[in-house]
Amino acid sequence: MIKPRRLENAILAGPLVLFLLAVLGFPVILSLIYGFSDTSFQTLSAPRFSGLENFRDVTTDADFWQAAGFSLRFGLLTAALECVFGLALAVYLAPLIQRHGWIVAVLIVPMIVAPAMMGLMYRLVLHEFAGPLPYYLYHWLGWSPSFLGPRNVFATVVAAETLQWTPFAFLLFLTAYQSIPQDMREAASVDGTRPWRLFWKIELPMMMPTVFVAMFIRFIDGFRVFDNVYTLVGAGPGGSTTSMSIYIYETFLRKGEIGKAMAAAILLFVSAFVLLSLAQRMLNRADR
């Protein structure tokens, strides 16, 4: 009886395992080969082993560290802003949403638009002559900053990312807020607790796990950002908006330094993996 069951299990797992091996297993081997060899597009089929040379190239490249710094700052800042705005919106609008559920649909539109499209749309919005935002700023204030200039570009991409993904945080917090038992609130209001105290003492502590989850997901997404930043400003003035993903992309396709790009990707993978395990350990501990 044991044997047919084993066969059954193998058949059940087969499709997924084969798929993973084909699209991920093989590339992992490839990236290890190329990461440790000296390769360009011309010598693609004959990689020459070069030890840790690529890793030395990457770690001594000032641009790599600038990209790492950008991704880190961008990820932390956007995650924090999105969580603050999302939480405020969810808690403040919850009574309205209880009666008019459709307003959620209006608020999540930015999430359904492709990030790459959003970046292009901001190109239009911020354009000196065709863009509505500079138009109205000139109209009312007689002045408009250069949004994509070296001084403001970081703030601009942070704002664009935050405005697109605040709805995600909003959605998570709304669900968490709505699942707080109603009798807890009623008990508090019988005691005469003010809404502010209710929020700080009862509601926020109950939503803390969601705050961690939202922060973590948004940080990961911000850290690996590519689409919207790339379509809005590319690498930015003087490379100032080069994220890790953009750095690897440019090293690979623009400069053709395959080994170096691969080494950077391996470093990125290792740091993402370490981060992920740490976060999971923290979440598990919080659960207990």
Add this chain to the structure above:
Amino acid sequence: MKRRMGLRWLVFGVAAFVMNFPVLATVVTAFKSPGEVTRNASLWVHAPTLDNFALVLTISDRLNIYHYLYNSLAAALIGAVLPMIVAFPIAWAMVRRGLFRQVLFPLVVNLRALPLIIFAIPLYLMYAAVGLLDTRLGLGLLLAVVNLPLTLMLLVNAIAEIPAELEEAARMDGARLGTLLIRLVLPLCRPALITTFVFGFITAWNEFLFGLMLTTRDAVPMTVGASFFFATSGGGVQWGVAAAVMVVAALPPLILGLIMYRRISGSMVAGAVKG
């Protein structure tokens, strides 16, 4: 009480306006003639015109938008359906037999958190070797990888909610495992399958990085095709036309998303909480 609701409406209005501002500006600009774009950058159109859309939807040497739309459609369909096919049987084994939960499940689910660029380069080299570069199938396979984690999670959740007694009853009647899965479990999972499909389709349609790296001409998807209109080659960007292209490109996921917004938001939350 009435006044407080009024303030809430105001906050909602401002938040919706600010967050949707780029979409609004794009829709408005799409109805402006080239002359009006240069003269009037406001959100009000004095002489609305459909010329931009007419131009975009006509096939010309410079642009065949149907080509991009078809590429996106084909790749997104592969990217949404394939993960369901490979994940469904193993999801059942994970729930009913408790198998593969130690290694495979966390492995797949954590794929979601990794930067896509890590896969893009080795896959580019692999595709170059097997001739999958610049094909809709090649792009679709990668989009399937992107969708796999959430698909697996949603299917595991859905199967766990089916009462085990139903399956046991069918087993008593002598149904074989294959029949049981296809005739009983699959139909019972239909709501989850629809959600998974819509979510996967939108994600795949909106993907940009893989399209940019792995396609050059034949299989260029809509998101990448739209960005071509912003390449300032001589004469600068034609904002009206570019805006019309973006409206067409963003419409399919928006329509799907707004029809099913409850399911979409539900699965986003489920994906976040279980991860």
